[in-house]
Amino acid sequence: MSEHEHVTSRAFSIALGIGLLVLTAITVKAAFINLGAFNPVVALLIATVKATLVVLFFMHVKGASEKLTSVVVISGFFFLAILLSLSLADYLTRSWR
């Protein structure tokens, strides 16, 4: 509850918002350039950068007073990674006979 915690400056928040809008514009532009197999990679990479910025700075995970919060957030994404990677490890290898 100290005055220095959690308080993000307005200018920084707005700048970050503009940055996120720019990244959205870049995603749209990149979708129309033929990058072959890398089109979805680039799109998801930009989405992940945007999501990470939101989680760290808008949701205040960076500099959170409770380490426990960080643990919960990281465990959430960890289990999501298990869900996605093991499911895909199954479906992507079914044709290997």
Place this chain on the structure above:
Amino acid sequence: MSDSHATAVDTAESHPQLRHHFANMEQQKNTASLGMWLFLVTEIMFFGGLFCAYLIYRLMHFNAFAAASQQLDIKWGAFNTAVLLVSSVTVVLAVRAAQDGNRKQLVGYLVITVLLGLTFLGVKAIEYKEKFEKHHVPGPTFAFTNTFDDNGKQIPVNPKEAELFFSLYFAMTGMHALHMIIGCGLFSVLAVLAWKGHYSPGYYTPIENAGLYWHLVDIIWIYLFPLLYLISRHS
């Protein structure tokens, strides 16, 4: 965290908003925040299941997914992404206003957030209406006649596979829209309570936790937009 800053009156152990089972306001706030994050993790897993289904079917029926995806309007999708990102900024500014104890600004930012949320839902309604008109809603009336242009090669698309894409489209954007409706309701209540002066620099946990929810819904859309709208747009 650091007790050295416990100068504010609000951190006292006699705050009117302090429930009797907490030692002080900081402990109460941290507990609420942890509970909110645990809820958000269940939300991540819930949407994760939808994303996982989407990924598997997209890999299995890529051409149909690309052809069906190209029926979505990028302009509306990008516009809605921008609307949600701006609303996330207004949420941050609302939390900041609550920390500063600026009641008018707080109410203002909460109202702007609700309006942006309603704008998003309005655009979604326009898009859904178009889907009904084009018979792209899964069900007995579903019709899809299209080919996927794979660099000059016209590949006919199986309508059943395209229907799968639209099923996932409606399940994912529909679930997301439901979360937006709940978010708009939540922020409307908060705006009224903020107007009545329920929140102070020592107690704004509901604003902060509702903000966390709003940001998560924003993040889900950040992924939905490229996954649903931007498949193979370059050809």
